[in-house]
Amino acid sequence: MSTQTSTATRMTIAKALNAGMRAAMERDPKVVLMGEDVGKLGGVFRITEGLQKDFGEDRVIDTPLAEAGIMGAAVGMALRGYRPVVEIQFDGFVYPAFDQIVSQVAKMHNRSLGALKVPMVIRIPYGGGIGAVEHHSESNESYFAHTAGLRVVTCSSTEDAYWMMQQAIASDDPVVFYEPKRRYHERGVLDLGAQGGALENAPHALDEAVVRVEGSDVTVLTYGPMVKVAHAAAQAAELEDGPSIEVIDLRSLSPLDTEVIEESVKKTGRCIALSEAQTFASITSELAAYVQEHCFYHLEAPVLRVGGYNIPYPPSRHEEVFLPDLDRVLHAVETLLAY
Amino acid sequence: MSDDDVAPQGAPVSTGGHEPPERDITDGGPDMVQFLAADGSRVEVTPTTEPYAAYLEEIDHEELRGFLRDLILVRRVDSEGFALQRQGELGLWPSLLGQEAAQVGAGRAMRPQDYAFPGYREHGVAWCKGVPPENLLGMFRGVNHGGWDSNANNFHLYTIVIGNQMLHAVGYAMGVSRDGDVGTGDAERDTAVMAFTGDGGTAQGDFNESLVFAAVTNAPVVFYVQNNHWAISEPNDRQFTIPPYRRADGFGFPGIRVDGNDVLASYAVTRHALDRARAGQGPTLIEAFTYRMGAHTTSDDPTKYRISAEVDAWKAKDPIDRMTAYLRAEGAIDDAWIEQIDAEADELATRIRRACQTMPDPPHEEMFAHVYAEPHRLIEREAAAFADYQSGFED
Numbered sequence A: 001m002s003t004q005t006s007t008a009t010r011m012t013i014a015k016a017l018n019a020g021m022r023a024a025m026e027r028d029p030k031v032v033l034m035g036e037d038v039g040k041l042g043g044v045f046r047i048t049e050g051l052q053k054d055f056g057e058d059r060v061i062d063t064p065l066a067e068a069g070i071m072g073a074a075v076g077m078a079l080r081g082y083r084p085v086v087e088i089q090f091d092g093f094v095y096p097a098f099d100q101i102v103s104q105v106a107k108m109h110n111r112s113l114g115a116l117k118v119p120m121v122i123r124i125p126y127g128g129g130i131g132a133v134e135h136h137s138e139s140n141e142s143y144f145a146h147t148a149g150l151r152v153v154t155c156s157s158t159e160d161a162y163w164m165m166q167q168a169i170a171s172d173d174p175v176v177f178y179e180p181k182r183r184y185h186e187r188g189v190l191d192l193g194a195q196g197g198a199l200e201n202a203p204h205a206l207d208e209a210v211v212r213v214e215g216s217d218v219t220v221l222t223y224g225p226m227v228k229v230a231h232a233a234a235q236a237a238e239l240e241d242g243p244s245i246e247v248i249d250l251r252s253l254s255p256l257d258t259e260v261i262e263e264s265v266k267k268t269g270r271c272i273a274l275s276e277a278q279t280f281a282s283i284t285s286e287l288a289a290y291v292q293e294h295c296f297y298h299l300e301a302p303v304l305r306v307g308g309y310n311i312p313y314p315p316s317r318h319e320e321v322f323l324p325d326l327d328r329v330l331h332a333v334e335t336l337l338a339y
Numbered sequence B: 001m002s003d004d005d006v007a008p009q010g011a012p013v014s015t016g017g018h019e020p021p022e023r024d025i026t027d028g029g030p031d032m033v034q035f036l037a038a039d040g041s042r043v044e045v046t047p048t049t050e051p052y053a054a055y056l057e058e059i060d061h062e063e064l065r066g067f068l069r070d071l072i073l074v075r076r077v078d079s080e081g082f083a084l085q086r087q088g089e090l091g092l093w094p095s096l097l098g099q100e101a102a103q104v105g106a107g108r109a110m111r112p113q114d115y116a117f118p119g120y121r122e123h124g125v126a127w128c129k130g131v132p133p134e135n136l137l138g139m140f141r142g143v144n145h146g147g148w149d150s151n152a153n154n155f156h157l158y159t160i161v162i163g164n165q166m167l168h169a170v171g172y173a174m175g176v177s178r179d180g181d182v183g184t185g186d187a188e189r190d191t192a193v194m195a196f197t198g199d200g201g202t203a204q205g206d207f208n209e210s211l212v213f214a215a216v217t218n219a220p221v222v223f224y225v226q227n228n229h230w231a232i233s234e235p236n237d238r239q240f241t242i243p244p245y246r247r248a249d250g251f252g253f254p255g256i257r258v259d260g261n262d263v264l265a266s267y268a269v270t271r272h273a274l275d276r277a278r279a280g281q282g283p284t285l286i287e288a289f290t291y292r293m294g295a296h297t298t299s300d301d302p303t304k305y306r307i308s309a310e311v312d313a314w315k316a317k318d319p320i321d322r323m324t325a326y327l328r329a330e331g332a333i334d335d336a337w338i339e340q341i342d343a344e345a346d347e348l349a350t351r352i353r354r355a356c357q358t359m360p361d362p363p364h365e366e367m368f369a370h371v372y373a374e375p376h377r378l379i380e381r382e383a384a385a386f387a388d389y390q391s392g393f394e395d
């Protein structure tokens, strides 16, 4: 954890993402932002606020309302040497672009035997908990993690939002960057002191998992909006002199940082894979399978998945029971300890 | 020259962002079909508008009053939806303020057997199709994802993903043709389909594909683009360089621009297009030239991107004021009539408000209902586990 120094500021994840894009745009004139309403309005979540004003309409492009068009055009721009950062307005609206992403974005480099690169970032505000209508609360990261050729990442803190955005933009691979929308307005510390803002000095690599809370009895593997929930569960357990929970923020869903995962599970012997997404055929499924395959002799209990139920994301009046909360995590912890 | 007829030849090349051309977005141009001027006076019929004008000759005062009543009540449904959102009863409300005439004209032109495929702002069409306004609230309150029986009034569920419903409409219309429900001459059998979207929606792949499908299958469908000039913060020039109605030509069927703030015009033009469709003569694209007076939805802040002079200019074209002035001049309505409709609107608002406030939250087990039409092992297991887990919290 960073300490408050003169170079540290408190800011929201939203502002940190904005600052990350700004830094990337200042560093590299080939970085362009594209999407619906990203210009004057600054995006419906205001993540690109002020960037068009400062960088102009050629670099912050309000596109037609056409996701396949946005994505396909971004591929072409990337082939021409630009680094497009594309905003999909809401998780549920990425599907019109799905074909472009899985058929073209993901495979171009491989098909050209490495000759072509499509360095682009696909930003997707994702997840529920904001009381939105249909198609505005999905966690569809598994579709893209399933597709080879894409990197899939997500952040859970101000610091990560700032650095990971820049790393994603600097990556020569296409990166699907999931932004946890219900955490946009949560504040954290960004300390550029030691790093001086230089990308090489970022605290973690883009594909590195980070231990957020150390613990010895149960490992919770999680990411994005659920990191906070896992954190709260660990604190609650500690306050009640309950089991000691280790929380791992995966950050990168493809590739997974398996070293950090294995090290933790081998230490604790119990593991929960936690996410908002439906659990069937998902990131949490993959985590459970991986851990069982690689840590079998260290496990005291089966790996449990805790996630959304396998139903379409429900109307918002059900959100409180659909989204995993502190109780569901602690319930899973109890279940594991009962083995 | 119409405002959107830009596409200047040999214009200076820009490197990406472009300067929107100076245009008067309040002027629909000479191609626009209009019967009522902004002040409510009747516009002279021209050879271009004559085929549509015929539909107005049949209309008597009683029916004209019905149009105005619809406009007023639909506006009230909308303002009540807006108020309910502000009071925390609804999570979101997409307002149709300013678009009442575009929707009531189209809705009134439909017959009961005609099917509507709406976006999410078509409260006025829903009204004309007889859908109780209360039904529209569940989705915005977060108790369901639609919830009404589409087949009860031939009004499909709202569709949030821009453009999707345009293809559904065409497919439905293809089914209508296969069933032989076009061109029989039987007014109660011949059926047409209406597909609604906004100006932004015309940029989507689905929209363009729907035009292709309709053209090559000669589907009995009427595409109804409400050009309200904004797709959230993006003005028309971010979505197209020729106006939507002219696009139909490239797909091989007629396109018409109509004054969407003139209920008589939108009614007549839609009647014409629906008659063509029902007669087996294929699709038509109508662009209703109108304006979104309020914010995009209650989550939006239009002060970030648009100027109030524009809104003021459109205020002067208000569809209700216009129709009121016309009917007053015709001697078809008086103050007493207006008072009576206003009282009716008050009652309607009370009814909607009560329905919204007393709408029960769905029991959480219901989440697992209707995910599949047939039994599904995973869902059954999860539903049981969920019930078991929840019962752990009961004392």
Ligand SMILES: Cc1ncc(C[n+]2csc(CCOP(=O)(O)OP(=O)(O)O)c2C)c(N)n1
Pocket: A036, A065, A067, A089, A093, A096, B121, B160, B161, B162, B163, B197, B198, B199, B200, B201, B202, B226, B228, B230, B231, B232, B292, B296
């Ligand atoms: C596929 C898709 N992309 C993005 C959105 C988010 N969105 C909702 S409404 C809207 C603008 C729609 O504008 P327009 O089609 O002109 O219709 P209007 O709302 O003005 O009636 C956008 C971008 C969406 N609903 N669906």
